[in-house]
Structure formats: structure tokens, C-alpha cells
Amino acid sequence: MRGLAGLARSLEGRTVAVLLLAVLAVHGGALALYRRSASAAADDAFATEIAHQLVLAREAVLRRPPEDRGTEAQALSSAHFEIGWERGPPAGAVGTDPALLDLRDRVLEVEPVLGPKLALTLAAPDEPLRQRDLRGAFPLPDGGYLTFRSAHAPGLARLGAWAYLATAMAILVGVAAVVVVHRIAGPLRELTRATGRIGRGAVVPVPEVGPDETRGIGRALNAMQDRIHGLVAERTQALAAVSHDLRTPIARLRLRLDRVEDADERRAMAADLDEMQAMVEATLAYVRGGDDPEARQAVNVASLLMGVADASADAGRDVAYAGPGRALAEVRPVALRRALENLVDNGVRYGDRVRIALGFEDGDLVVHVDDDGPGIPSEDVARAFEPFVRLEASRNRNTGGTGLGLTIARRAVEAEGGSLRLANRPGGGLRAEIRLPRPGGRGQGGVPPAGPQRAVAGASGCASGCADRALDT
Numbered sequence: 001m002r003g004l005a006g007l008a009r010s011l012e013g014r015t016v017a018v019l020l021l022a023v024l025a026v027h028g029g030a031l032a033l034y035r036r037s038a039s040a041a042a043d044d045a046f047a048t049e050i051a052h053q054l055v056l057a058r059e060a061v062l063r064r065p066p067e068d069r070g071t072e073a074q075a076l077s078s079a080h081f082e083i084g085w086e087r088g089p090p091a092g093a094v095g096t097d098p099a100l101l102d103l104r105d106r107v108l109e110v111e112p113v114l115g116p117k118l119a120l121t122l123a124a125p126d127e128p129l130r131q132r133d134l135r136g137a138f139p140l141p142d143g144g145y146l147t148f149r150s151a152h153a154p155g156l157a158r159l160g161a162w163a164y165l166a167t168a169m170a171i172l173v174g175v176a177a178v179v180v181v182h183r184i185a186g187p188l189r190e191l192t193r194a195t196g197r198i199g200r201g202a203v204v205p206v207p208e209v210g211p212d213e214t215r216g217i218g219r220a221l222n223a224m225q226d227r228i229h230g231l232v233a234e235r236t237q238a239l240a241a242v243s244h245d246l247r248t249p250i251a252r253l254r255l256r257l258d259r260v261e262d263a264d265e266r267r268a269m270a271a272d273l274d275e276m277q278a279m280v281e282a283t284l285a286y287v288r289g290g291d292d293p294e295a296r297q298a299v300n301v302a303s304l305l306m307g308v309a310d311a312s313a314d315a316g317r318d319v320a321y322a323g324p325g326r327a328l329a330e331v332r333p334v335a336l337r338r339a340l341e342n343l344v345d346n347g348v349r350y351g352d353r354v355r356i357a358l359g360f361e362d363g364d365l366v367v368h369v370d371d372d373g374p375g376i377p378s379e380d381v382a383r384a385f386e387p388f389v390r391l392e393a394s395r396n397r398n399t400g401g402t403g404l405g406l407t408i409a410r411r412a413v414e415a416e417g418g419s420l421r422l423a424n425r426p427g428g429g430l431r432a433e434i435r436l437p438r439p440g441g442r443g444q445g446g447v448p449p450a451g452p453q454r455a456v457a458g459a460s461g462c463a464s465g466c467a468d469r470a471l472d473t
Helices: 002-009 011-062 066-076 098-110 161-197 212-245 247-257 263-287 301-314 333-350 405-415 464-469
Strands: 081-086 119-121 134-139 145-150 297-300 318-323 328-331 353-361 364-371 419-424 430-437 454-456
Touching (some): 011 066, 301 318, 318 333, 333 353, 333 364, 333 430
Antiparallel strands (some): 318 454, 353 364, 364 430, 419 430
């Protein structure tokens, strides 16, 4: 159903619909005109035949004496056209059915001698099987009446071979229109796919194929990418150079700290230098994020999470992991580990403890990093991912940070084809949810074994019992 809905919204689908409707309208109109003209021609032929036969019967009956006219009428009859003679007006010959007035006018136009009192009807209540037979009567000069019945009713023209040939041609034209439109829309589809990849890293060559319009769009997009990437490269290089050059004066300042005699002043200056060093490192990581040369490889993400939890626990933080011992995904391990460490650091910075959980949902690998901090106002969740933004209204000013941790983490996750989102937990605290696609889903190598779950305890000193409270949801 989604495919049909998408096709209905696409330019190709709408163009095909318009063409098919046009073909159907033209073909339907042609068939209607053909049917009408064929019916008119059949009625004209039928009226001419009836008129000629009635005139011949009238002349033959009038040549016979009254006592022989009935016999003569029967002799003129056939299986499809019966002739009768009456001495007086026959029953039912009082007028013409309204539906047969046009046929009556055509008959009289061909043979006016039949007279204005010609009556035509289709009614035959005494013979149900022949109710559609044409019946009629008209007076003779001597007062008698000539009656007739024809087995062929008017208005029964059938569609001939031409109509079926036209229908086949309309079907072929419709199929050809669909094929041609599909081929014409091919460059547009390729252009859409290419433009969807623009802005996610390196320059994406947009194919310059198809009609002049799509070729022009492709050329314009390629030129625009060259200009944008050139501008971004220049500014990124400048920012990286400045951040890199700051390392030297920071290192010199650290050497001069030993000359400061006041211990409190020395500690304050060291803290400022640490913050400056962190800002420089974060900025360098941020500007280098789009040009990371690391190759993707099959990685046990569960082991990666355990390593992050172990390292944080060794540093004296209350961080624990709960989940399977094996879950494979094709990722860049260093970049993903940096993203996970940023999320853990963010959680520890604003809360007392962090719990990492790993699970599987709809073929994706799902990682939850939960903290017990104050959370983020819902209207500020989107701003939390903006570079150099710190939500001081909801976070402590004394916690430090550069405002790049979440930005770098999201960029790294999205580079793996996954997603990162933040949400406040019902019980308090913030949840960072990472979704990563796994090759083959649950049916292949990424399936966790049926073995025991792993729990890593942090500085709180709990052992395997931390697995029971790894997720406070």
C-alpha cells in the first residue's frame, strides 16, 4: 500500500494517470460515437428494408381481389417478415409507440406512399418470447389494412471488428505511455536519490542524464556542491589550524604553572587550562568528523559497550552495562566508541550514575544510555544537538563541557546509518537511544547467543545485582 501511495504522489504516477485517463476518455468517446453511428446506420438500413418490403406487399395485395388478399399476404410472408391483411382496422393499430416515432419517420421518408397513418409498436402481450418484434399496420385505399411483423427490432447495432481493434490499439497506446513515462522519469528518480545523499559527507556526483531540464539540474547541483564544499573546507581548515595552534601556548602555560607559588591560584589556572585543552580537542574532533578515514568492520557492539562501562568504572564512575554478550554490527569502532563515551560522559556530568543497556528491535540494534540527572525540557531537546550549545537552564554551570559532545555523537551514529535521539525518562533523568542497523537482522550473525547476560558494575560497588537495576524504566 505504501508503494501505491508513493506512486500516486510521484510525478511519474500522476503523469501516467493523466495519460491513461486521456486514453480512456478518447477511446470511450470513440466507441460511443461509433456505436451511435453504427446504430443510426443500422436503423436507416432497417427502415429502408421495411419500407421497400411494405411497398412491394402493398402493390401485390392491391392487385388481388379482396377474397384472395389474405392468401396473397401469407404467400408474401417469410420466417422473419410476416404479412397479414385485415378488412378493417386491426386491434392495436391506433398509433405509434413514442420510442418508434423516429423509425416511422424514416420509413415514411423512404416510401411516403405508405401514408401518414402508419402505426408501429413493439408490444405483444400474447407472445412473451416475441415482445421485441416490430409490429405495424397501415390502411389501404379500399379501407382494408395491411399488417406486418418483423423479427428484427431496431436499435440493436453491435460493436464490430473495428471496435475491438480500436480497443486493442488503446491498450497498446496505454502500455506504451506507461513505459515511456517510466523511462522519462528514470533520470528524475536517479536525481532524487543522488540529492538525498548530498550534505552527508563527500561530494556526491549527480548524474547529468535525461532531458535538458534534468541535465541542467544535475549540472547546477554539482556546481553548487563544489562551491559549498570548497567554502566549508576553507573554514574547517582555518578552524582546525587555530585549534591545533592553541595547543602550543596551552603547553607553555602548563610549564609556567610550576612557578606560581599560590597553590589555590595554581589549581584554578590548571582547571582553566584543562577546560581550554578539552575545548581544543573537542573542536578538532568536531571539524575532523566528516573526513574520518576509519574503515567499517564487523564489530561486537556488546563488547564495545562493556569496554566503555569498564573504563568508566575504573575511573571511579557509577556506570554499569546490562545486555547480551554478543551483538554484531558493521561500524567504525573508534568513531562509535567516541560517541558512546561522549554520551556516558554527558550522563555522568549531569547525574550520579549511568546505565547502559543493549537490545534488539525490528531488526535494529538498540542501545540505551540512561542517567539520573535533571533531564532536558522537551522544547530544548532539538537544540541539545546543535554545536557549541549548552542548555544552562537545565544543566549545572559548574559541570563544564564544550557543547560538542552530543553533536559529535550524533554525527558518528548517523555516519553508521543509525539514529540518536534524546528523551526524558518517566522516572526522571535523560535517555539517549542509539539505533544501529545490523546486516541480515535477527536471522544472521548479529543474533545474540542464548548464553547469560553480562552486567558490569561501577563505582557503587555492586556486583551482578547491577543487572537487575540497569534500566530504571
